[in-house]
Amino acid sequence: MEENAFYVALSLLVNFDASLYQIVTLSLQVSLLAVLIAAILGFPLGAAVALWQFPGRGGVIVALNALMGLPPVVAGLGVYLLLSRAGPLGEWGLLFTPTAMVIAQVVLVLPILAALSRQKVEELLGEYQEQFVSLGMSRARMMPTLLWDARFALLTVLLAGFGRASAEVGAVMMVGGNIDGVTRVMTTAIVLETSKGALPLALGLGIVLLTLVMAINATAYILSETAKRRMG
Amino acid sequence: MTSLNVVVNNPIELSAPPSLHFENVEFSAFGHRLFGPCSFALDGAGPTMVMGPNGAGKSLMLRLAHGLLAPTAGQVTWSGQGRPRQAMVFQTPVLLRRSALANLKHALAVNKVPRASRTELAREALARFGLSASADTPARVLSGGEKQRLALARAWALSPSILFLDEPTSALDPAAIKEVEAAVREFHEQGTRIVMTTHDLHQARRLAGDVLFLAGGSVQEHSPADIFFDKPVSRQAQAFISGELVA
Numbered sequence: 023m024e025e026n027a028f029y030v031a032l033s034l035l036v037n038f039d040a041s042l043y044q045i046v047t048l049s050l051q052v053s054l055l056a057v058l059i060a061a062i063l064g065f066p067l068g069a070a071v072a073l074w075q076f077p078g079r080g081g082v083i084v085a086l087n088a089l090m091g092l093p094p095v096v097a098g099l100g101v102y103l104l105l106s107r108a109g110p111l112g113e114w115g116l117l118f119t120p121t122a123m124v125i126a127q128v129v130l131v132l133p134i135l136a137a138l139s140r141q142k143v144e145e146l147l148g149e150y151q152e153q154f155v156s157l158g159m160s161r162a163r164m165m166p167t168l169l170w171d172a173r174f175a176l177l178t179v180l181l182a183g184f185g186r187a188s189a190e191v192g193a194v195m196m197v198g199g200n201i202d203g204v205t206r207v208m209t210t211a212i213v214l215e216t217s218k219g220a221l222p223l224a225l226g227l228g229i230v231l232l233t234l235v236m237a238i239n240a241t242a243y244i245l246s247e248t249a250k251r252r253m254g
Numbered sequence: 255m256t257s258l259n260v261v262v263n264n265p266i267e268l269s270a271p272p273s274l275h276f277e278n279v280e281f282s283a284f285g286h287r288l289f290g291p292c293s294f295a296l297d298g299a300g301p302t303m304v305m306g307p308n309g310a311g312k313s314l315m316l317r318l319a320h321g322l323l324a325p326t327a328g329q330v331t332w333s334g335q336g337r338p339r340q341a342m343v344f345q346t347p348v349l350l351r352r353s354a355l356a357n358l359k360h361a362l363a364v365n366k367v368p369r370a371s372r373t374e375l376a377r378e379a380l381a382r383f384g385l386s387a388s389a390d391t392p393a394r395v396l397s398g399g400e401k402q403r404l405a406l407a408r409a410w411a412l413s414p415s416i417l418f419l420d421e422p423t424s425a426l427d428p429a430a431i432k433e434v435e436a437a438v439r440e441f442h443e444q445g446t447r448i449v450m451t452t453h454d455l456h457q458a459r460r461l462a463g464d465v466l467f468l469a470g471g472s473v474q475e476h477s478p479a480d481i482f483f484d485k486p487v488s489r490q491a492q493a494f495i496s497g498e499l500v501a
Binding site for chain 1: 317320321322341342344348350351352360361364365392394395412
């Protein structure tokens with residue numbers, strides 16, 4: 023019975039296992055902060071690409087779409103090179119800290135939020151454009167209106183970003199280092215426990231991770247569906 | 255049969271609305287000339303009904319006049335200084351995904367109305383168009399007639415000196431059409447220049463002060479309403495009117 027993964031997961035949870043809660047908290051902190059920063063940068067970026075015509079716009083769209091599939095280890099490597107002692111930002115001493123993990127996840131999530139919000143905003147702009155021009159709105163003025171009116175679609179986009187951030191392991195492993203009590207998150211812990219052969223514990227952690235992600239998605243889904251039904 | 259409800263322009267001249275001038279205006283796209291070259295002036299009392307068969311260029315003319323499209327040749331000018339305040343009501347009202355009140359407040363905010371007076375002005379406009387009870391209803395779940403009234407209320411809140419309407423009643427039931435027409439008259443009586451497209455002859459007879467008749471992308475005739483409906487000069491207008499009456 024003790025070797026059953028569900029039993030392990032459950033006992034970790036009900037016993038308020040301190041190290042488990044620390045890992046879960048750090049995972050959530052890192053991923054939520056990364057998604058928040060990526061949203062603050064990525065939504066206006068996506069909306070700007072949707073709104074303005076400029077030379078190389080097609081290239082930017084292709085690049086954003088392609089970067090949605092950026093392998094986490096490549097993002098991790100880039101951030102590693104940037105933050106390592108010999109790197110341009112080495113003086114900041116950020117490598118192997120949670121901050122470095124946040125940076126790496128921002129790099130991964132930003133293209134998803136920018137590319138998908140670009141699509142959503144462009145769709146909405148097609149519908150609103152004549153009215154906006156009629157009201158005498160500048161493109162810069164259209165941006166906040168479009169982002170607000172696309173809010174339900176953007177919530178789903180946000181979830182896609184959060185899914186990417188919370189699920190990836192390569193980047194946080196490389197720039198965080200999986201240091202116990204400092205930079206160990208759910209995914210890196212699962213990798214470690216699996217390699218140690220502690221499969222029930224790894225599975226238990228996996229179940230906790232999955233449940234968390236499901237809970238967050240369910241909340242967001244219910245929120246957006248209720249709001250959508252209310253707003254038409 | 256229609257002479258009973260002809261409302262010819264009541265000659266109440268408030269501050270005369272700015273006049274609109276098309277000077278050799280042309281619009282081409284993909285190598286095809288879709289509109290013009292045309293020259294005319296809308297400087298009478300109005301309301302001006304823009305009529306003509308499908309594809310005549312009515313909506314195009316409205317968009318050129320309102321500045322949604324730039325002419326590829328010629329120019330659109332207004333009397334007076336600068337571009338007058340104007341608004342447009344579309345065939346399908348474009349409403350934001352927010353409450354009716356928030357839609358109006360957004361339009362006021364865009365037009366730099368001070369924050370403190372937005373709510374009051376917005377509520378006033380809603381009340382005027384019978385939408386007070388729907389202030390907090392999401393705009394996109396309103397009925398078709400209410401949506402168009404909200405679009406009119408939004409235009410009203412901006413107090414335009416010219417109002418363009420592009421087939422505003424084509425998707426509405428008779429009761430809603432009546433409300434929209436009443437609103438158009440009210441705008442007119444307040445001294446707003448009305449330029450409206452329609453292909454409903456009866457509606458045009460009810461509302462028109464003058465008629466701008468288009469066919470094939472250019473103006474065929476521009477006459478006062480009574481002359482246009484009784485003795486149209488152009489052959490196309492004669493055919494259009496008799497065709498409509500026979501149908």
